[in-house]
Amino acid sequence: MNTIKVLSSLKGQVRGMSSAVGNVKRVGVIGSGQMGLGIAYVAANVTRLPVVLMDVSQAQTDKGMVFMDKLLQKDVAKNKITAEHAKLTRELVSTTNSMSGLSDVDFVIEAASENLNIKSAIFRDLDAICKPSSILATNTSSISITKIAAVTKRAEQVIGMHFMNPVPVMKLVEIIPGLATSADVLQETRDLAAAMGKTTTVVQDIPGFVANRLLMPYINEAVMLLECGAASAEDIDTTMKLGTNMPMGPLTLADFIGLDTCLAIMKVLHENTGDSKYRPSVLLQKYVDAGWMGKKSGKGIYTYK
Ligand SMILES: NC(=O)c1ccc[n+]([C@@H]2O[C@H](COP(=O)([O-])OP(=O)(O)OC[C@H]3O[C@@H](n4cnc5c(N)ncnc54)[C@H](O)[C@@H]3O)[C@@H](O)[C@H]2O)c1
Structure with missing residues (x-):
């Protein structure tokens, strides 16, 4: 089902009345950064499911909710949704700073930082806290789903659900079953993504999957061109925008994704394939070392107000 169909199917329903998608009545989202917030927004605003948004501190969840309010105001201003719809979307989202706040969700989508240690710790906790029937999905950009699943006792219920940025706009979700993921869990995950208005592709559990296996070496090469003064x-961005009809140049895109995320993905590609063609750019590492993460930190390859 696409977004328009989902939205129009809401017409005539009592706004805010939560529905279920298969067995999924309540969704948990971990990480209230750019991706987690976007996922929570779509799950509540389009799919009309109650969402529990979890992050490490109240400062982080508060920051996320300020951003959600801005998204809602924008959509109301553009007449995409009514003020009443926005109000009830907001009411569908609650926040927590503790894993225990996710004990009664049916489906978790983890969107914390791109780091295997962080994700492994989260999945260990989720496995202990969530209901035995709950599905645990990760929005990782590159890390092995099989590896993340192996820290749990429910590997058949762990799956990759790779949303694109910005989540409310981008139509695709790559679905990545791990080695042990069951066919039922794959289907339930595809159904949930469809109810969120997304088109899905199913991709094997290889480093970077398909989207980032192609995109990141392109971005990394653009940073290497900058590094060698080419x-x-x-000019690198304009060449690719006007010369190949890309909606944005690779360096603008890198800042938008987050340079820390780009670097983490290149490291996964490099370490897991052993192929030197995926060596991360030294300049990319230097920017991240300096705390220049891109748009989200106000400075990356470009400077933002
Ligand atoms: N940025 C993109 O374009 C993009 C696209 C697709 C997928 N992803 C993936 O989504 C995930 C999140 O990326 P992002 O861009 O939203 O990053 P981000 O830096 O904007 O947000 C990460 C959030 O995770 C939180 N976090 C860190 N450790 C945590 C923990 N232990 N428990 C709960 N929350 C924790 C941080 O506080 C932060 O709010 C990564 O795995 C990334 O690879 C990113």
Whole structure:
């Protein structure tokens, strides 16, 4: 089902009345950064499911909810949704700073930082806290689903659900079954993504899956061109935008994704394939070491107000 169909199917329903998608009546989202917030937004605003948004501190969840309010106001201003719809979307989202707040959700989508240790710790906790029937999905960009699943005792219920950024706009979700993921869990995950208005592709559990196996070496190469002084950042971006009809240049895109995330993905590609063609750019590492993470930190390859 696409977004328009989901939205139009809401017409005539009591706004805010939560529905279920198969067995999923309540969704948990971990990480209230750019991806987690977008996922929570779509699950509540489009799919009309109650969402529990979890992050490490109240400062993080508060920051996320401020951003959600901005998204809702924008959609109301553009007449995409009514003020009443926005109000009830907001009421569908609650926040927590403790894993125990996710004990009664049916489906968790983890969108914490791209780091195997962080994700492994989260999945160990989720396995202990969530109902035995709950499905545990990760929005990882590159890390092995099989490896994450192996820290749990329910590997057949662990799956990759890779949303694209920005989640409310981008239509695709890559679905990645791990080695042990069951066919039923794959189907339930595809159904949930469809109810969120997304088109799905099913991709094998290889480093970077398909989207980032192709995209990240392209971005990394653009940073290497900048590093060796081949052209200015603006000229690299303009060349690709106007020369190949890309909606944005690779360096602007890198800042938008987050340079820390780009670096983490390149490291996964490099370490897990052993292929030197995936060596991360030294300049990319230097930016991250400096705390220049891209748009989200106000400075990356470009500077943002
Ligand atoms: N940025 C993109 O374009 C993009 C696209 C697709 C997938 N992803 C993936 O989504 C995930 C999140 O990326 P992002 O861009 O939203 O990052 P982000 O830096 O914007 O947000 C990460 C959030 O995770 C939280 N976090 C860290 N450790 C945590 C923990 N132990 N428990 C709960 N929350 C924790 C942080 O506080 C932060 O709010 C990563 O796995 C990334 O690879 C990113």
